[in-house]
Amino acid sequence: xxxxxxxxxxxxxxxxxxxxxxxxxxxxxxxxxxxxxxxxxxxxxxxxxxxxxxxxxxxxxxxxxxxxxxxxxxxxxxxxxxxxxxxxxxxxxxxxxxxxxxxxxxxxxxxxxxxxxxxxxxxxxxxxxxxxxxxxxxxxxxxxxxxxxxxxxxxxxxxxxxxxxxxxxxxxxxxxxxxxxxxxxxxxxxxxxxxxxxxxxxxxxxxxxxxxxxxxxxxxxxxxx
Amino acid sequence: xxxxxxxxxxxxxxxxxxxxxxxxxxxxxxxxxxxxxxxxxxxxxxxxxxxxxxxxxxxxxxxxxxxxxxxxxxxxxxxxxxxxxxxxxxxxxxxxxxxxxxxxxxxxxxxxxxxxxxxxxxxxxxxxxxxxxxxxxxxxxxxxxxxxxxxxxxxxxxxxxxxxxxxxxxxxxxxxxxxxxxxxxxxxxxxxxxxxxxxxxxxxxxxxxxxxxxxxxxxxxxxxxxxxxx
Numbered sequence: 001x002x003x004x005x006x007x008x009x010x011x012x013x014x015x016x017x018x019x020x021x022x023x024x025x026x027x028x029x030x031x032x033x034x035x036x037x038x039x040x041x042x043x044x045x046x047x048x049x050x051x052x053x054x055x056x057x058x059x060x061x062x063x064x065x066x067x068x069x070x071x072x073x074x075x076x077x078x079x080x081x082x083x084x085x086x087x088x089x090x091x092x093x094x095x096x097x098x099x100x101x102x103x104x105x106x107x108x109x110x111x112x113x114x115x116x117x118x119x120x121x122x123x124x125x126x127x128x129x130x131x132x133x134x135x136x137x138x139x140x141x142x143x144x145x146x147x148x149x150x151x152x153x154x155x156x157x158x159x160x161x162x163x164x165x166x167x168x169x170x171x172x173x174x175x176x177x178x179x180x181x182x183x184x185x186x187x188x189x190x191x192x193x194x195x196x197x198x199x200x201x202x203x204x205x206x207x208x209x210x211x212x213x214x215x216x217x218x219x220x221x222x223x224x225x
Numbered sequence: 226x227x228x229x230x231x232x233x234x235x236x237x238x239x240x241x242x243x244x245x246x247x248x249x250x251x252x253x254x255x256x257x258x259x260x261x262x263x264x265x266x267x268x269x270x271x272x273x274x275x276x277x278x279x280x281x282x283x284x285x286x287x288x289x290x291x292x293x294x295x296x297x298x299x300x301x302x303x304x305x306x307x308x309x310x311x312x313x314x315x316x317x318x319x320x321x322x323x324x325x326x327x328x329x330x331x332x333x334x335x336x337x338x339x340x341x342x343x344x345x346x347x348x349x350x351x352x353x354x355x356x357x358x359x360x361x362x363x364x365x366x367x368x369x370x371x372x373x374x375x376x377x378x379x380x381x382x383x384x385x386x387x388x389x390x391x392x393x394x395x396x397x398x399x400x401x402x403x404x405x406x407x408x409x410x411x412x413x414x415x416x417x418x419x420x421x422x423x424x425x426x427x428x429x430x431x432x433x434x435x436x437x438x439x440x441x442x443x444x445x446x447x448x449x450x451x452x453x454x455x
Contacts, residue, residue: 070372072408073389076407180383193293195286200284
């Protein structure tokens with residue numbers, strides 16, 4: 001299996017590890033894009049999602065928008081935004097941010113929706129203000145689903161940042177696109193292995209965060225009754 | 226618009242190609258997921274592992290799988306077989322969990338009644354469980370169909386032509402129109418397939434459209450949160 005051994009050679013060759021083209025740097029770049037776009041998308045999507053989930057207003061619009069986004073091809077959207085705003089780092093990151101918004105939004109409003117209405121009514125009857133209900137009742141109970149939204153958004157951005165190498169973004173996708181340009185399959189396969197490893201590690205991280213969020217829920221604690 | 230009229234044959238050719246690759250991959254994934262999901266529901270311990278295993282496959286970015294599969298399978302790099310296998314894997318990855326949930330939503334009392342009425346195991350599966358799990362299966366299949374159509378466009382990056390080729394070509398030529406037409410083509414295809422699935426559901430399960438609430442609202446939104454297009 002020369003393909004496999006070539007790929008292993010590529011991954012273990014110290015030349016491919018260090019320097020600006022080395023995969024340590026590419027990995028950090030990829031993580032940087034992901035963190036940056038998720039953070040900005042969260043600032044936009046989470047307050048809106050919580051508001052929709054709490055008030056129930058514009059819910060059908062939000063469902064329609066997040067549903068329609070799923071039908072839109074991410075690659076086409078990415079290239080369209082980049083051509084529209086001009087090629088460069090910022091337009092590409094803006095495109096990635098746009099793609100991260102729908103899953104975060106869906107996580108936030110469907111999370112709040114999953115909270116038992118009676119629990120919310122009880123909190124209101126006890127005299128909690130709307131903000132208190134949101135902070136102390138709804139968000140803690142909805143947290144696993146909200147974290148689930150982050151989990152899919154992160155996977156979405158990691159995957160799309162990889163294909164965004166096609167429009168010039170750095171990160172691990174470079175190996176996949178540059179390797180293809182010079183017909184270097186070992187480089188493409190090595191890069192793919194690294195992208196998969198990154199996605200798996202991040203997914204496992206968010207999966208454990210989801211478990212932690214579920215455990216922390218008040219309902220999961222032994223009750224006095 | 227004039228570009229579209231000049232290239233209508235080319236776009237149509239890509240559309241047809243995109244359609245059959247998506248449909249074949251979705252159906253293979255669905256056929257693969259049904260028995261696994263059924264088994265996972267019957268045997269939660271071993272089944273849970275397989276559901277998780279398929280879920281992990283879904284986290285792999287599609288471009289990475291498109292690139293790695295030819296090396297693993299020894300198929301040609303530009304062969305459409307790689308793309309169909311990769312997309313079937315993704316379809317199955319989403320569908321296994323949904324199928325397990327769908328079979329789990331069938332009331333145990335109904336199954337006992339079927340057994341008491343003398344149904345054999347296979348009769349029970351095909352004549353009781355499958356029809357009752359149908360609405361949830363259909364909801365999952367609709368999500369999978371849409372994301373498969375969207376994901377296939379990524380394969381254009383490695384040179385397997387489909388409607389996504391309009392994106393790469395449009396980018397190379399800095400030509401926005403071509404990209405917009407590619408997006409429209411993909412959305413139209415996704416909507417058409419969704420309508421066809423919906424229609425098939427109405428024909429095969431006429432009872433389900435009368436009681437749409439049979440599908441737990443949580444089930445559909447859970448899939449929706451997870452679906453991804455790259």
